[in-house]
Amino acid sequence: MRLFFLFATLAASLVVPATAGARDGLVEPKLVIARGGPAAPRIALTLDACSGAADERILGELFREEIPATIFVTTRWVRRNPEVVKRLQSRPDLFEIEDHGENHVPAVDRPLAVYGIPAAGSPAAVAAEVEGGARAIVAAGSPVPRWFRGATARYSTTAIAEIEKMGYRIAGYSVNGDQGAGLIAGMAEKRIAAAKDGDVIIAHVNQPSRSAGEGVARGIHALKEKGVTFVRLDAGLAAPTAGAAGRAISGPLLPAGEKLARSAG
Template sequence: MRLWFILVLLALASPAVTKDLREPRLTIAKGGSGHPQVALTFDACSGGVDERILKTLVDNRIPATLFVTRRWLVRNGPTVKLLAAHPDLFEIENHGSNHVPAVVGDKPVFGIKPAGTLANVRAEVEGGASAITADFGVQAGWYRDATARYSSDALDLIKSMGFRIGGYSLSGDYGATVPAAKAERIIGNARDGDVIIAHINQPGRASGAGVARGVLALKAKGYAFRRLDEVDTKEDDRR
């Protein structure tokens, strides 16, 4: 009885913002049993570039959608030039200016301080978009914030700004934290229509090697790879 009472008190004490967070789901049209397909999406939050993943994509002509932050673009000039040289492979989309969760309130999300206000959410989105236009000469159409969690009011704002929300259906590396073997297994077992999220900015972590191997495993199975800008998608913001 006492344990139950303590659990109730803890639940009541939880900040309201944690109950309101959304983790949007996104899938693409299925290719069917004979032509399965997935969308590879990679976050470039900060730091460097995982050449194990990037080289796999370029060498095997595998298209992908990259969600990049302004601060990552600033720090990785040579890679930006490489991406710009392969517009047929890489779709560049908005991951914000400084990798800030689109959450109104002051509760950290996975240890990251949120935007806090709608004005700050807008600034984060606009800063990322302008950086992409400056470096690539294109306008981003999708937005994915830091942590891929949002408060409902922030989601509404971002959509009103003309962006679609870059959700996902399969986490391939859990923020580049899992061992290589697990990342390889997760991605290698993706299903037809999955939108896979992984990270291309953590060259020092083991998971990147597994991500690359998992992608090649899908290729060997006959999977096709689609960018978000070239395939029908299904979005669900309710989860």
């Protein structure tokens, strides 16, 4: 009996992050763009580069067909794929590089886990995740990002408010193209090919060993064959919120003492 109470006491003393769910009050924002109409349907393609390598099946399709896309990168991915980043930067007419965070942790300002990934856990940690990702993007030679998408694309409402105060827009979506690169190729292709005028697609460009990427590339091609016009988020929506004005990014990834102010325009 004493042994039972000892184990019970130890179990009660452990703090285990909760799994995100409806009861946790997290939100997964939806985002759409202005429709082009039946004669000129428009879709925004957004691709997450969380960590790992680059999926050339998808990138090759984008470069060959000159398809615009918004790429959300983490610090980890930028550091691992500098040559790919340079290729994306060589076509600023096609690619918009935006902020996916420093360490790919969910932008939730209290202790819990989202799909098994420990969240940032505090307002300060959320801010560090956002700004750390932005510093890496700027240090790599890209413009200061305007958009943020956190790991898992789920947020606490208070974290969203703070991120928007920092001058970012939250990049939601309306079509989940590959379920975190977890779908088989045929399912990913079907989901993406079924996107409608005004949709914002989310898919992943960092899992070249998974079959999902093949389906993503085929789905994108199918949409182009249907006559869809692809647009980046910066073209599909109005300018970022007024809170962006005057925001400065500084930190260890920038030259000593340098601050890069961001314009609202």
